[in-house]
Structures are given as structure tokens and as C-alpha cells.
Amino acid sequence: MATTLPASLYRGEEQYERERATVFSSTWLYVAHESELPVPGSYVATVRAGYPVIVSRGRDGRLQGFHNVCPHRAGPLVHDGTGTASSFVCRYHGWVFESDGALRGARDFGEPGPPEGCRLWDVKVDAWRGFVFVNLDGAAPPLPSSLGTFADEVATFDLEGFVPAGTWSHDLACNWKTYAENYLEGYHIPIVHRELARSIDVARYEVEVHEDWVLHRAPPRDGTVLDGRWLWRWPNLALNVYADAMNLEQFLPLGPSCTRVAYQYFSRDGTLDEDVSRLSKLLLEEDAGICEAVQRNLDAGVYRTGTLSSRHEDGVARFHELVATASQPAPA
Ligand code: FES
Numbered sequence: 497m498a499t500t501l502p503a504s505l506y507r508g509e510e511q512y513e514r515e516r517a518t519v520f521s522s523t524w525l526y527v528a529h530e531s532e533l534p535v536p537g538s539y540v541a542t543v544r545a546g547y548p549v550i551v552s553r554g555r556d557g558r559l560q561g562f563h564n565v566c567p568h569r570a571g572p573l574v575h576d577g578t579g580t581a582s583s584f585v586c587r588y589h590g591w592v593f594e595s596d597g598a599l600r601g602a603r604d605f606g607e608p609g610p611p612e613g614c615r616l617w618d619v620k621v622d623a624w625r626g627f628v629f630v631n632l633d634g635a636a637p638p639l640p641s642s643l644g645t646f647a648d649e650v651a652t653f654d655l656e657g658f659v660p661a662g663t664w665s666h667d668l669a670c671n672w673k674t675y676a677e678n679y680l681e682g683y684h685i686p687i688v689h690r691e692l693a694r695s696i697d698v699a700r701y702e703v704e705v706h707e708d709w710v711l712h713r714a715p716p717r718d719g720t721v722l723d724g725r726w727l728w729r730w731p732n733l734a735l736n737v738y739a740d741a742m743n744l745e746q747f748l749p750l751g752p753s754c755t756r757v758a759y760q761y762f763s764r765d766g767t768l769d770e771d772v773s774r775l776s777k778l779l780l781e782e783d784a785g786i787c788e789a790v791q792r793n794l795d796a797g798v799y800r801t802g803t804l805s806s807r808h809e810d811g812v813a814r815f816h817e818l819v820a821t822a823s824q825p826a827p828a
């Protein structure tokens with residue numbers, strides 16, 4: 497019988513810092529849809545697990561990525577959000593960087609100048625079927641091989657037939673793993689999600705566990721918009737696909753005890769499907785309530801570990817294996 501991760505892994509700066517380095521730096525993380533980077537000079541600036549990053553389209557049209565951190569004294573190059581820039585000008589002392597990250601000029605710096613070859617720190621970027629990912633430590637295998645059988649599973653989905661239709665996010669007072677585990681099992685649905693439980697055949701809810709991704713599906717009762725598939729990919733991405741809508745859901749850690757769940761909605765014509773939006777907000781509200789209560793109990797110091805249901809919680813068990821493997825302290 498599988499046991500859970502110890503409660504001590506769900507709190508504290510030390511474990512969070514370890515996960516920033518071993519979980520979030522070493523994997524491919526989704527950052528933007530390619531439609532957000534339409535022309536040379538377009539950029540998206542965002543933060544992933546505390547790392548500020550810029551993804552931009554270079555003069556040659558190729559995607560490139562940088563840490564949004566100036567090598568002079570750590571100033572930010574651009575505000576978070578989207579924009580267009582032919583070069584990046586640091587917002588602290590005005591150093592100018594070419595669109596490829598090379599230092600063009602260090603304003604009024606004097607002699608000697610900045611070190612030879614000074615440039616922005618690169619971040620590895622690649623796109624898959626319109627979805628742009630970054631790998632912060634540059635050591636992950638190429639994106640296609642990293643996606644592996646997850647990409648095969650969605651090969652027949654018409655992902656290119658969807659366009660962005662809006663975003664929405666909500667911050668939860670819990671560790672990112674507390675929310676991820678909630679996503680990874682349907683065991684709580686009849687208790688926590690009454691409306692969802694009425695719309696799907698909960699008794700036939702299926703969870704299919706793969707090496708680093710998990711698929712959920714449940715037969716709908718009556719043509720509900722929830723006739724779909726829910727896919728999760730290590731560490732923090734979920735892809736919820738329905739007949740005429742899709743949403744991407746990211747579990748973004750803002751700190752050891754705070755997680756932003758960020759939705760990006762897609763539809764065929766760019767119009768937000770009100771049913772999908774309403775239901776995702778309702779489900780998140782319900783999950784937020786239970787996840788925040790669970791987190792308070794994990795922090796209380798009573799619970800150390802628990803046991804997992806082999807009927808319902810194999811996805812959680814796999815997630816725990818991946819966390820344990822990734823967050824082991826490096827050998828001395
Ligand atoms: S920190 Fe960027 S120019 Fe000083």
C-alpha cells in the first residue's frame with residue numbers, strides 16, 4: 497500500500513528552494529501560447545517558481561528566452577506581461593541589450609567597461625503545437641523527447657484548431673503539491689464537487705497513470721460540456737480538452753505556502769465559452785476551500801503520512817514518486 501509524502505515536504509523555504517532547483521528548473525515549463533508572440537520583437541515576461549523570464553521572438557523569427565535579470569545589478573529588463581521591443585533597456589541604470597541578449601551599451605559606465613561578452617542569461621525555449629515552453633537550467637532533454645508519450649496521447653486532438661479566449665487565475669493559500677494532488681484524483685469528486693458529480697458518471701471515472709503524465713476521463717451523463725479529458729503533465733501543467741473548448745491550467749508556486757492556479761481558455765473562434773468558464777471557476781472555488789483546509793492541517797503537526805487508495809489515488813502515488821526522486825538532496 498502506498499503511503500503519502502511526509503507533511504514536512506509541504507512547508508518551509510528549504511524544501512521550496514530545493515524544488516525550485518530540482519523540479520522547476522530542470523523540466524520544461526509552459527509559459528505562453530505562440531499567438532502571444534506574433535511578430536519579431538514580441539515578448540512575454542512572466543515568473544515561474546520565482547524565476548523571472550522573458551520569452552521573445554528574435555529578428556529572425558525564432559523564439560528565444562532570457563532571465564529577466566540584468567547582469568549589472570539584477571535590475572529587471574521589462575515588466576511582466578506582453579509587449580514588443582527591438583532591444584531591452586534595463587529599468588535600473590539603462591544598460592541596453594540587443595534582442596538576442598548581447599550587451600549593446602552600458603550607459604555612462606566609465607572605464608573599464610563591463611566584462612567582454614556580457615549578456616543576458618539565456619533560457620532554453622521550444623514550442624510544441626503552438627505551446628511555448630522554457631527549460632531554465634538548459635539541461636533537460638529536447639522538448640519533443642521530454643513530452644514523449646504525452647504528445648502521442650494528444651496527437652489526434654485538434655489543438656491547432658483552438659485560439660486563446662481569455663485567462664483567469666486564483667491564488668490559493670497552499671503548497672503547489674497540495675493542489676496538484678487534488679487534481680490527480682477523482683476520489684473527492686462526490687464529496688467536494690456536487691455539480692460535477694451530477695454531470696459525470698463518477699462510478700466509471702478512470703485515471704490512467706503514465707511515467708510523467710496522468711489522464712482522467714469519465715463518461716458524461718447528458719452531453720454536458722464536461723465531456724472531456726483531463727491530462728496532467730509533470731510537474732505543473734494540466735490540459736483540459738472538450739469537444740469545442742480547451743483550457744490550460746498551470747499550478748504556479750508563488751512560495752512554499754501560496755499557489756496561483758492560472759487558466760488559459762481556448763475556443764474555436766476566440767469566444768469564451770461561458771459554461772466552461774463558470775464550471776472551472778466553481779470547481780476551483782471548491783478545490784481551493786478543501787486544499788487550503790488540508791494545508792492548514794498539514795501545517796498543524798498532527799498528520800505525518802497517510803495511505804493512498806489503489807482504486808483512486810494511483811495518480812497521486814506517481815506524483816509522490818516523481819517529487820521524491822526530484823527533490824532528493826544532491827549526493828555530497
Ligand atoms: S541593474 Fe541593469 S543597468 Fe544596472
Ligand SMILES: [Fe+2]
Pocket residue numbers: 678679684688689779783
Ligand atoms: Fe477537485
